[in-house]
Amino acid sequence: IRHDHNFRNFLLARMVLGLGGIGSGFITIAALQRWQVGDATVAQYNFVLVIGQALGSLAFGFLADHIGHKFNFLFGILTGFVAYLIAWLIPDPQWYPLVFFLQGLSGSAFIVSGMMLVLEFCVPERRPTYIGLANTISGIVGFIAPMLGTALVGLGYGWVFASSACAYLLGGLLLLIWVREPRRVGVGVVPLA
Numbered sequence: 001i002r003h004d005h006n007f008r009n010f011l012l013a014r015m016v017l018g019l020g021g022i023g024s025g026f027i028t029i030a031a032l033q034r035w036q037v038g039d040a041t042v043a044q045y046n047f048v049l050v051i052g053q054a055l056g057s058l059a060f061g062f063l064a065d066h067i068g069h070k071f072n073f074l075f076g077i078l079t080g081f082v083a084y085l086i087a088w089l090i091p092d093p094q095w096y097p098l099v100f101f102l103q104g105l106s107g108s109a110f111i112v113s114g115m116m117l118v119l120e121f122c123v124p125e126r127r128p129t130y131i132g133l134a135n136t137i138s139g140i141v142g143f144i145a146p147m148l149g150t151a152l153v154g155l156g157y158g159w160v161f162a163s164s165a166c167a168y169l170l171g172g173l174l175l176l177i178w179v180r181e182p183r184r185v186g187v188g189v190v191p192l193a
Contacts, residue, residue, distance in 0.1 A: 004121065006180050007122070007130065009179050010175070011134065013171050013175040013178060013179060014137060015137055015171075016174060017077065017168065017171035017172075018141030018142055018144075018145055018167075019148070019171075020084070020164045020168040020171060021142060022149040022163050022164045023084055024164070026149055027096075027100070028045060030091075030157040030160075031093060031096055034091060034157070035093045045100045048100045049100040049104040050104065051104065052108070053105075054108075056112075060076075060109050061112055063075075064112060064113055064116065069117035070175070072109045072112060073175065074176060076107075076108070076110050079102045079103075079109070080102070080103065080106035081165055082102055083098075085161075087157075088158055088161035118130050120183055121182045
């Protein structure tokens with residue numbers, strides 16, 4: 001981490017993005033509590049989420065090959081940010097299918113490009129170390145984020161979704177500004193010991 005500044009910056013951006021997960025578990029709960037939506041509506045939300053994931057997975061595989069995994073990651077951040085922004089600022093059940101669709105797109109971008117982007121930072125001999133660091137940091141933040149969400153929900157769902165939107169915005173800006181596209185920078189900065 002001391003020597004590979006680009007990867008370190010990526011890890012910092014990813015930590016901030018992990019805090020964006022504060023609201024992921026509360027979108028359905030907010031719909032249930034705010035508008036008392038029925039089981040059929042929740043099933044429709046999940047259907048729209050899966051459609052977003054499926055379409056996103058198809059598109060992001062192609063885009064990763066042609067543009068890069070960093071682009072996919074940024075697009076996933078943007079769609080997650082917009083989803084939380086809608087959930088926060090337009091609390092209306094008619095907008096929630098769009099929220100779930102955007103969440104599906106966002107999640108598929110992270111699935112398709114999350115680990116692949118990590119692999120582009122290093123030579124093959126360093127991959128276990130890079131993957132381990134990225135997964136450990138994501139796991140720690142992923143463990144903390146729901147607890148923060150639980151603490152914020154007492155203030156209202158708006159606080160939860162606003163916090164997620166802000167974390168996505170900040171994490172996206174950090175990734176955009178601090179992290180150079182690994183495909184263009186090259187790998188192997190750190191010699192093997």
